[in-house]
Amino acid sequence: MAFSVKELQLLIIEDNPGDFLLIEDYLREEIANSVIQHAKTFSQAKEKLNQDIHFDAILLDLSLPDASGKQLVKEMVKLSGSAPVIVLTGYTDKAFGVRTLSLGVSDYLLKDELNPSQLYKSIAYSIERKRISFQLKESEEKYRNLFHLSPLPMWVFDVETYRFLNVNEAAIRHYGYSREEFLGMTIKDIRPEEDVGNLEETVNSNKKTDVFFQGTVRHHKKNGTLIHVQVQSNLIEFEGRPARLVLATDISERMNYIQAIEDQNMKMREIAWIQSHVVRAPLARIMTVIDVLRNHATEEMDTTELLNHILSSANELDDILREIVKKTEEVENQPKP
Amino acid sequence: MSLKVLIADDDEVVIFLQKMMVVHSGLSPEPISFNDGKAAIDYLNEQYKEGDSYLILLDINMPVMNGWEFLDAIQTMPFSNAVSVVMVTSSIDSKDRDKAKQYTQVIDYIEKPLNIETCNRIKRLPQIADLF
Numbered sequence: 001m002a003f004s005v006k007e008l009q010l011l012i013i014e015d016n017p018g019d020f021l022l023i024e025d026y027l028r029e030e031i032a033n034s035v036i037q038h039a040k041t042f043s044q045a046k047e048k049l050n051q052d053i054h055f056d057a058i059l060l061d062l063s064l065p066d067a068s069g070k071q072l073v074k075e076m077v078k079l080s081g082s083a084p085v086i087v088l089t090g091y092t093d094k095a096f097g098v099r100t101l102s103l104g105v106s107d108y109l110l111k112d113e114l115n116p117s118q119l120y121k122s123i124a125y126s127i128e129r130k131r132i133s134f135q136l137k138e139s140e141e142k143y144r145n146l147f148h149l150s151p152l153p154m155w156v157f158d159v160e161t162y163r164f165l166n167v168n169e170a171a172i173r174h175y176g177y178s179r180e181e182f183l184g185m186t187i188k189d190i191r192p193e194e195d196v197g198n199l200e201e202t203v204n205s206n207k208k209t210d211v212f213f214q215g216t217v218r219h220h221k222k223n224g225t226l227i228h229v230q231v232q233s234n235l236i237e238f239e240g241r242p243a244r245l246v247l248a249t250d251i252s253e254r255m256n257y258i259q260a261i262e263d264q265n266m267k268m269r270e271i272a273w274i275q276s277h278v279v280r281a282p283l284a285r286i287m288t289v290i291d292v293l294r295n296h297a298t299e300e301m302d303t304t305e306l307l308n309h310i311l312s313s314a315n316e317l318d319d320i321l322r323e324i325v326k327k328t329e330e331v332e333n334q335p336k337p
Numbered sequence: 338m339s340l341k342v343l344i345a346d347d348d349e350v351v352i353f354l355q356k357m358m359v360v361h362s363g364l365s366p367e368p369i370s371f372n373d374g375k376a377a378i379d380y381l382n383e384q385y386k387e388g389d390s391y392l393i394l395l396d397i398n399m400p401v402m403n404g405w406e407f408l409d410a411i412q413t414m415p416f417s418n419a420v421s422v423v424m425v426t427s428s429i430d431s432k433d434r435d436k437a438k439q440y441t442q443v444i445d446y447i448e449k450p451l452n453i454e455t456c457n458r459i460k461r462l463p464q465i466a467d468l469f
Contacts (some may be wrong), residue, residue, distance in 0.1 A: 273430070277398060280427035281348065284449030288354040291452050296361055309350050 008034040008122075010052060013045045013076075013167045014088070019111060023059060023088075023119070030120035042067035055083040057123050060105075063097070068097070070103065077104035082134055084126035088114075111246050155182070156197050156238050162186035163237050174250065175223030187246075190219045192226065207242070211235050216251070227252045234273055234301060267331045279320050282313035287308040289313075297299060340468040341389065342393070342413070344370040345377045345407065346396040346425070355394060355425070355451050363469075364392075364432050372398040374407030378414070385416040390468060392450070397433060398427040401413030408440045421465055 008031055013021040020038060027034055037053070042064045049055075049301050062068060065085035067075065076085050084106035092192040106126035109119065117337055129262035157164050167182040174184075177191065183204055190195050195218055213233045218226055233246040234275035289309050297303070342365035344355050352370045359368045371377040377393065385391075397404035404424065411417050414424045423445045424437045437443045447455050460469050 005444060128367075276430045277428050280399075280429060280449065284427045285350055285354070287346065288351070288358075288450035288452070292354060292357060295453070296357065 008123075009037070010034055011037045011039060011045065011048060011055045011058045011083075013039045013059065013064065015040045015064050016061070019061065019088075022114070023091055026114065026116040026119050029116045031123075041065055042072060042075070045076070049079045049081075055080075056127055057106075058083050058085045058086050060085055060092055060141060062100075069249070070100075073100050073103045073105060082130060084130040086122055086126055092113075105140055106204050150247075153250075155187075155245060155248075156236070156243050156245050157187045158238075159203055159235075159242050159244055162188055162203070165243055167242070171248070174221070174248075175219070181222075190221075192218055192220060203244075206235075206244075208235075213244075219248070267327065269332075270335045271327050274320065278316065279324075282316040282320070285313045286310050286317075339389050339390075340365065342368040343377055343380070343391060343393045343435045344368050345372075345374055345393060345399065345404070346370070347372050347399040348396075351396075351449070358451050358453060362460070364456050364460055368394075370440075371433045372401075372408050374402035374404060374410070376401075377407065378402070378410055381411075381420070382414070383458050385419065389416070389419055390465070391416070392424045392465060393420060395422050397424065397428055405436070405452060408442065409444070421462075423447060423459055423462075425449060458464050 010027065012020060012022065024038075027036060037048055038182055039048055043066055046057075058076065060076055062196075063146045064072060064074065073087065085104070087097055087100045087105050087108040088111050089108055090111055094110065097110070100108055107122045107320075109122055110133060112208070147166070148168045150168055151170055153168065153174045154173050155164055155167040163186050164182045167177075167179060172179055172182065179187070188199060192197055199217075202213070202215070210304055211234055214231070216228060216230050219229050220226060227250050230251050231246055232249075233244040234253045236243055238245075286309075289306050292301075293303065293306055339458065340358055344352055344359070346352050347354065347373075352372075355420065356368050359365050367379070374395075381391065395404045395407060399408065401411070404426070408422065411420060420442050421444050422442045424433075424443060425447045426433065427449045429448050434446050437446050444462050445459060447459075461468065
């Protein structure tokens with residue numbers, strides 16, 4: 001096993017010198033490079049555990065001068081951290097030895113049946129078991145963090161009661177409700193009243209069939225601000241109940257940008273309209289007058305008046321073009337949102 | 338039976354020039370002009386008799402009642418079937434051209450300037466060709 005190359009730090013808590021020597025012997029026999037620390041009392045053990053030494057395993061005798069039984073086991077499990085605790089008992093304590101397993105110890109061994117290989121096996125299994133359960137805990141923690149520390153607001157709601165079942169930090173920050181307030185509310189409470197009908201329809205129709213949902217909805221913050229939110233959600237089971245995990249992205253700012261762009265487009269269309277309608281009026285007039293002068297001139301025609309029409313139309317055209325330039329500059333100089 | 342030609346345009350110079358074209362082309366010896374759609378409707382309400390036919394050269398952008406409002410207004414009037422409309426406008430916006438097609442009275446759409454050739458084209462339009 002891997003132990004043969006790695007140094008093992010072991011703590012033996014045993015007040016009986018004979019028992020300690022025996023255990024120590026067994027250990028040396030099976031595990032070549034083990035470092036064994038000895039505590040004769042619970043308070044000594046506590047001291048060693050507080051010294052910042054990482055123990056790979058702890059062997060615990062159940063009757064110490066300053067502590068024993070259930071209380072001792074509980075305290076030790078609490079102090080042991082990631083190290084597995086293996087209980088050593090006598091025959092008389094066998095029943096209790098079994099019970100200690102539910103208190104968090106990794107294994108129990110009967111002193112009278114103890115032998116080197118059994119002791120070694122128990123330590124090896126306990127360390128491995130503890131390592132796996134620690135990994136599991138860590139991965140659970142990782143997933144919890146993914147939810148709670150996500151920069152985007154997330155929550156879980158019950159698809160039957162609409163109640164918030166869990167909310168993350170970002171949701172609390174963004175919406176202004178405390179966790180307790182959220183957990184006392186339903187998702188209907190953050191919707192404008194007129195949107196609740198739609199919400200019920202969506203939740204109902206997606207309850208079973210649709211696993212993934214995406215849409216844009218409106219939410220109220222606690223301070224009353226109405227925001228536009230893109231929500232994505234999928235069906236999960238949360239503490240045994242069908243629920244949806246929701247990821248909400250506030251896109252209000254994005255919508256404001258779009259509005260600003262649309263306003264600008266409107267102005268551009270206005271300019272295009274001016275070009276099409278207003279510019280052409282005096283231009284068409286000039287074209288007509290030239291047509292008349294060229295093709296339909298008669299003796300009695302007042303050519304001066306016709307030339308004046310051309311000039312006034314040209315002036316009008318000039319004014320219109322200046323107006324277009326002014327409007328274009330207005331669009332260009334519009335403050336960027 | 339003859340065709341009376343009306344010109345509706347808010348620009349006096351345009352009216353003067355269009356009248357000249359209408360007369361020169363023989364579309365009408367005596368076109369009658371108005372500065373907005375409302376004035377043209379008032380005239381028709383007063384003058385229309387059964388059997389009369391009118392050709393209106395209609396501008397779009399006019400004060401009081403513009404070309405579109407004029408077209409909407411005549412739909413329910415007794416002379417609505419006696420009126421043929423040629424849009425004569427400075428607009429080169431295709432949306433205006435499409436919109437004009439929706440009115441049964443509109444038989445042509447002319448982008449200004451109006452000239453002798455376009456007046457002759459109007460005379461040959463099947464809806465009114467018989468009247469020349």
